[in-house]
Amino acid sequence: MSGTVSVAIVKRLPGFTLDVRWEADQSVIGLFGPSGAGKTLTLQCLAGLMRPDAGRIVVGDRVFFDAAAGVDLPPQGRRIGYVFQGYGLFPHLTVARNIAFGLRGRPRAARARRAAEVMERLGLGGLERRYPDELSGGERQRVALGRALAIDPALLLLDEPLSALDAPLRRALRDELGEILRAWGTAAVVVTHDFTEAYRLADRIVVYENGRVVQAAPRAELLWQPASETVAKIMGLRNVLRGSVVKAAPDRIQLSWRGQTLEAVNSPTRSYLPPPESPIAFFIRPEYVRLVRKDRSAPDLHHMNLMRGRIVGEADFGTVWILRIRLDAPGEPAQGEFDLEVEVPHLVYEILEIERDRHWEFSIHRGSIHVLPA
């Protein structure tokens, strides 16, 4: 399935305007962003259930919508598989009839064969005569997928496919969904407000905020190089901080924060060279902050960006502890009561006896301080 999905649309609603433009030829595209950012609206426009005010939608070599040329294919003519939030299974039809619903128009035998084949591939054998309310969450998801995939769609749309499930099931089904998407090889657009989900399912991620696209990048690039503070916040990154530039070079950036001078690696793909004194946003992943062991006397040369601070708050998350650290520096802490969130494995917490010892020196490798271009 090699098809480029190209979306450039404007849709004005009372109190909200969707104005997005993105293009992707990856097989699974993630639309990621907070609720109400316009992700579902984009899916509806793609499916032909909502008519944009302006713009163009092209999937593969088929123009679905082109306001200027007066093209607007009805949903029936788009061959789009839409897996709705909450699945939208027909409650009055059995699993078999749900899956065969889009096959009308084919000969009866062909219909039955296709439905049986889809059910077999999705592991739904034996459930033919069940009704949707007699299925588990995972089975419902597969029936919804099967119904959409049965018509051999040009593009599969999935709206928050996992939101109807509770947490443990959610993780299992996320991986199952990923496998199904890869196995069928159908181009897909997945809407989610959960970054982990977007990262696990999509090859390319388009970040939405308030009706606009704030970044579109391959998933790894997004993970390590959010384009802005806004994107970092939407991704739920912790320790998104603000300092000022001391010196910027193509490979390194020195910045000043809370009276400390920190050294960070500049972005390898697009060097960012702001003038000295200019404000700069950056983030530090809590799991990349290293506590300096007090039982090792020799100074460790690998430690850089050394700082001292005191633990002012902590929370046990089972396998890890989250520590809130306030620097030994004058002035207001950066994040209310504290400056940095630091994540340490449970075992480390016990070995270092952090419960008793509240005052620590810690270091951050320059590669773990991520600069966010303004």
Place this chain on the structure above:
Amino acid sequence: MDLFPLWLSLRVSLSATALTLLAGVPIAWLLARRRFPGRNLLEAVVVLPLVLPPTVLGYYLLVLIGRRGPLGQALASVGLELAFTWGAAVLAAVVGSIALVIKSVQAGFETVDVQLEQAARTLGRSEWSVFWSVTLPLAWRSVLAGTVLAFCRALGEFGITLMVAGNIPGRTQTLPLAIYDRVQANLMDEANALALVAVGIVVVLLFGLSRLARLRY
């Protein structure tokens, strides 16, 4: 005892119920699913028969279908006469009961999740097919309830019928009119028997309805 009023009433009510469904279900669908100019007006007009006095409705219908009325003249030109026939009784029953069907079915359609209809569209189904395979099967309870209500209302129709169909024994005298007639003539035993028949029909229908409502789809 003359059972003609009973047979006439059943014939009139069944015909009226069929016509009411035929006209009422599309109107209910329009009101539930489409936004169009004049929608509010239509919504108000639909309720009128429920709130106007039956004699007032009957009067205007008579003006419409009487010899001098626009509809009456049009029918007369093709050799038909509606006023004071059993057809007029059917018309009276339709007018009296259509609001019940429209309101009940509209409410039923409105409870059907629009998302299911959209799913059907993305799966290639035409609007016609979406209606028959998704909307109607999911709203069938409301359609059935509306049908039974309409039939009962048609069976009990009195005021409008009296105005437009008259009270002609053996021709347009329906069950309620016959009961009224018997009471006027002080034939209380006959009135009692006919009233019991009416009660019996309605009780059986409502019982059947409650049994059907237990089915899933």
